[in-house]
Amino acid sequence: MAQFRLQGSKVLAVDLTGDAVKAKNGSMVAYDGQMAFKKMTGGGEGLRGMVTRRLTGEQMTVMEVQGQGTCFFADRASEINLVHLRGEKLHVEAGNLLCTDAGLRTGTTFTGLRGATSGNGLFTTTVEGSGQAAIMSDGPAVVLRVSAQYPLSVDPGAYVAHTGNLRQSFQSGVNFRTLIGEGSGEAFQIRFEGEGLVYVQPSERNTIGGDV
DSSP: HHHHEESSSSSSSEEEEEEEEEEEETTTEEEEEEEEEEEGGGGGEEEHHHHHHHTOOOOOOEEEEEEEEEEEEEEETEEEEEEEEEEEEEEGGGGGGEEEESSSEEEEEETTHHHHHHOOOEEEEEEEEEEEEEEEEEOOOEEEESSSSSSSEEEETEEEEEEEEEEEEEOOOOOOHHHTTOOSSSSSSEEEEEEEEEEOOOOOOHHHHGGG
């Protein structure tokens, strides 16, 4: 199986011994040994995946990298976080997904109002199975644990990904002051309940909530 390791905080090194990984198209920055690169249709999910992703707007361009040696990946100097999956499902925005083991299954899932408030659309990408994935964040991400005793509320613009058995609900603090332009800029949050981990970046994308 491919071995993922960080070379600093912004470069992912993947050691390959004849196996393969799926990576964001064009994210290779260097390699040693022998590597072959092949673009994959529909985010690596074939024709059905391509149709689904076009319908949902959750676009993801992926290449397969196979070879012997070490391949280095990076994207616009983003911080990289390694996620070890053991039969779990990772929910992550397609734009934040850098690389996965080739054996991990990717798909799309409906996010409802979370996606609408974060400005990323109503669907998000899922990665499922056992293996490693590398996700990107704008600045070093923090990994916050959610438990039955400690639910978590997250700004939609700072959300990156989550794993575990978590329920999401939408919270709104819109009131009269918001309507007259005196809002705090924190009108919407996503509340996570259950058991799991949430990855949060120290930066906020432009969102509906950030404008009110």
